[in-house]
Amino acid sequence: MLPFLLATLLLAAAPAAALADECGSRATARTAAEFGEAVSRLAPAVVTLRVLRPPRADDEVPGLYAMSGLPLPGGADGREPALERSFSSGFVIGADGWIVSTAHAVYRAQQAFVELADGRQLPARVVGSDLRNDVALLKVQVSGLPVADIAADVQLCAGDALAALGSPFGFERTVTSGVVSAPLRQLPGVHAAPLIQTDVALNPGSSGGPLFDTQGRVVGMSSMIYSDTGIYVGVSFAVPIARVLKVAAALRQGRYPQREMGIVTQPLTAPLAEAFGLADSHGVLVANVRAGSAAALSGLRPGDVVLGAGGAAVDDEAALEDAVAAAPGGVVRLQVWRGRSRHVVAVRTMAGSEPSGGPPQREAEGPERRLGLGIASAAATQQMPAGVYVERAAGSGLLAGLEPGDRITAVNGTDVTTPDAFDAALDAARDRDVVALLVWRNRAPLYIAVRRIAR
Numbered sequence: 201m202l203p204f205l206l207a208t209l210l211l212a213a214a215p216a217a218a219l220a221d222e223c224g225s226r227a228t229a230r231t232a233a234e235f236g237e238a239v240s241r242l243a244p245a246v247v248t249l250r251v252l253r254p255p256r257a258d259d260e261v262p263g264l265y266a267m268s269g270l271p272l273p274g275g276a277d278g279r280e281p282a283l284e285r286s287f288s289s290g291f292v293i294g295a296d297g298w299i300v301s302t303a304h305a306v307y308r309a310q311q312a313f314v315e316l317a318d319g320r321q322l323p324a325r326v327v328g329s330d331l332r333n334d335v336a337l338l339k340v341q342v343s344g345l346p347v348a349d350i351a352a353d354v355q356l357c358a359g360d361a362l363a364a365l366g367s368p369f370g371f372e373r374t375v376t377s378g379v380v381s382a383p384l385r386q387l388p389g390v391h392a393a394p395l396i397q398t399d400v401a402l403n404p405g406s407s408g409g410p411l412f413d414t415q416g417r418v419v420g421m422s423s424m425i426y427s428d429t430g431i432y433v434g435v436s437f438a439v440p441i442a443r444v445l446k447v448a449a450a451l452r453q454g455r456y457p458q459r460e461m462g463i464v465t466q467p468l469t470a471p472l473a474e475a476f477g478l479a480d481s482h483g484v485l486v487a488n489v490r491a492g493s494a495a496a497l498s499g500l501r502p503g504d505v506v507l508g509a510g511g512a513a514v515d516d517e518a519a520l521e522d523a524v525a526a527a528p529g530g531v532v533r534l535q536v537w538r539g540r541s542r543h544v545v546a547v548r549t550m551a552g553s554e555p556s557g558g559p560p561q562r563e564a565e566g567p568e569r570r571l572g573l574g575i576a577s578a579a580a581t582q583q584m585p586a587g588v589y590v591e592r593a594a595g596s597g598l599l600a601g602l603e604p605g606d607r608i609t610a611v612n613g614t615d616v617t618t619p620d621a622f623d624a625a626l627d628a629a630r631d632r633d634v635v636a637l638l639v640w641r642n643r644a645p646l647y648i649a650v651r652r653i654a655r
Contacts (some may be wrong), residue, residue: 223355223357223358234414235361235363235375235377235414237416238363238412238413238414238415238416239363239365239375239416241349241416242291242348242349242365242410242412242416242418243317243365243373244317244318244346245291245292245317245345245346245347245348245410246289246290246291246292246317246348246365246366246373246409246410247289247290247291247292247299247314247315247316247317248287248288248289248290248314248315248367248372249287249288249289249290249299249301249305249306249312249313249314249315249324249338249408250285250286250287250312250313250314250315250599251285251286251287251288251305251306251309251311251312251313252283252284252285252309252310252311252312252594252595252598252599253283253284253286253307253308253309253310254283254284254308254310255283255284283310283593283594283598285598285599285601286305287367287370287405288301288302288305288366288367288405288406288407288408288409289301289365289366289367289405289406289407289408289409289422290305290314290338290408290409291348291365291408291409291410291418291421292345292346292347292348293347293348293350293445293448294345294347295343295344295345295346295347296342296343296345297339297340297341297342297343297345298337298338298339298448298452299314299324299337299338299339299340300335300336300337300338300408300421300444300448301336301338301407301408301421302334302335302336302407302408302421302422302423302439303329303330303331303333303334303335303336304331304334304407305336305407305408306326306329306336306338307329307331309326311323311599311653312324312325312326312338313599313653314338314340315372316342316345317346317373320342321651322340322341322342323340323341323653324338324339324340325338325339325340326338327339327451327452328451328452328454329451330447330450330451332391332392332521333391333392333393333439333443333447333518334391334423334424334439335421335439335443335444335447335448335451336408336451337447337448337451337452348410348418349415349416349417349418350417350418350441350445351413351415351417351418351419351441352441352442352445353442354413354417354419355383356380356383356396356419357380357383358379358380358381358382358383359379359380360379360380360413361377361378361379361413361414362377362378362379362380362398362400362411362412362413362419362420363375363376363377363378363400363411363412363414364376364377364400364401364402364406364409364410364411364412364422364438365409365410365412366402366405366406366407366408366409366422367405367406367409368401368402368403368404368405368406369403369404369405370405371405374406376400376401376402376406377400378398378399378400378401379398379399380396380397380398381397381398381399381435382396382397383396383397384396384440385397385437386466386467386516386517387437391423391424391437391439392517392518392521393439393440393443393516393517393518393521394440394516394518395423395437395438395439395440396411396419396420396437396438396439396440397435397436397437398411398436398437398438399434399435399436400422400436400438401432401436402422402424402425402432402436403425403431403432404430406422407422407423407424408421408422409421409422410422411438418441419438419440419441420438420439420440420441420444421438421439421441421444422436422438423437423438423439424436424437425437443518446522450525455525460493460494460524460549461493461494461495461498461500461524461532461547461549462489462490462492462493462494462495462496463486463487463488463489463490463493463495463500464486464487464488464489464490465484465485465486465487465506465517465520466484466485466487467481467484467485467516467517468481468482468483468484468485468505469481472485473505476503476505476537476540477537477540478505478537482507482513482515483505483506483507483514483515483537484505484506484514484515484516484517484519484520485503485504485505485506486500486501486502486503486504486505486506487502488502489501489502494547494548494549495547497548498545498546498547498548499545500534500536500545500547501538503538504536504537504538504545505536505537505538506520506534506535506536506537507535507536507537507542508534508535509523509524509527509532509533509534509535510523510526510527510532510533511533524547524549527549530548530549531546531547531548531549532546532547532549533545533546533547534546534547568595568596568652568653570597570622570623570626571595571596571597571600571602571626571635571650571652572593572594572595572596572597572598572599573590573592573593573594573595573597573602574590574591574592574593574594575588575589575590575591575619575622576588576589576590576591576619577619578618578619578620584607585607585640586609586617587607587608587609587616587617587640588607588608588609588616588617588618588619588621588622589605589606589607589608590602590603590604590605590606590607590608591604592604595653596650596651596652596653597650599650599651599653600648600649600650600651601648602637602639602648602650603641605641606639606640606641607639607640607641608622608637608638608639608640609638609639609640609645610637610638611625611626611629611635611636611637611638612625612628612629612632612635612636613636614628632652633651633652634649634650634651634652635649635650635652636648636649636650637649637650
């Protein structure tokens, strides 16, 4: 999961009056409830996502910093680049292998793998991702998967009981529960669409998992937390499931990243609407216009309030983004409030420059040597306790959780004390997809199952 700092960020909630009227008239329970049956129905559709990628700098995604990665140094001989292993969550939306997760989970992914509820681990192709909405679409080559029960039309109300399924800190299929804190919350400059705010605990690895109601229906996808430490402190956010499905459908058709105008917007609050001479707060306020952008060339200015686009009303940044993406010929006609009067500004949009997935994913390159592990020479470790020492980890070894400094003492029950013995044991198990390594780490033994992957 990717937490973020919002110490000075303006948070805007959805119009309260309409929500209060509708929610107040509902007869549904809005208290903590038993989620056991709901979890049992949904769990088969939840997956764990593991990604290998270059380590990320904290400032690579504006306003966000990485939490899910495990950065590891490269080998001294330079044969393998430094990589990190990260984990997150996802869920199945198509029985023929379509899975959704968060975009930050697959950012710059070189290889991605999905572990299904039945234990199968499959290579996954990142079909596309949209960082502004934090949605990614993945595909695995399998059919007959259990599909999550989606509730795209459910009206959420403050106090509604919800739960999340995910893999915080790698603890797979962990359930946390809470309530809706605010049905829709806009995070200006951080996320395109309004998010569901809850007090459901999320931690690194939770993102991409389903947020669901007491009936097991998915209403959102866990995305991020509000924190200045990177650890959950009581406020979390999820992408509404209707938005997830809309972006996923566009990604499947190759329509993201979408076109852009080059503006920064924020919600129009009632006091701001009054200050700009508007009767209500329907619209999106332009806070900044990037120099040389399509918006700047078209004459759009900071302080303009976008009321509509292409003939449709615009109430939030997501609606504006959708109108820009759907504009025929890349030209969108905006209805703008400026100087206490209405204007029409035609903007010829530009192709989006936001990264959608990083470098191409690696293709198979033949058999993997030594499970992707760099092993110290026998001469370098002759004065140390017997075993084979890991100098660097990549490939299937990294994916399984091997770390530099690990001491391997057995392969599938065969003792190994030298690199040659390690190679011989692996060769004897060459027909096995999974090998069990007995590893000593921090003076304690543990077995690690390593599933071979193609390089």
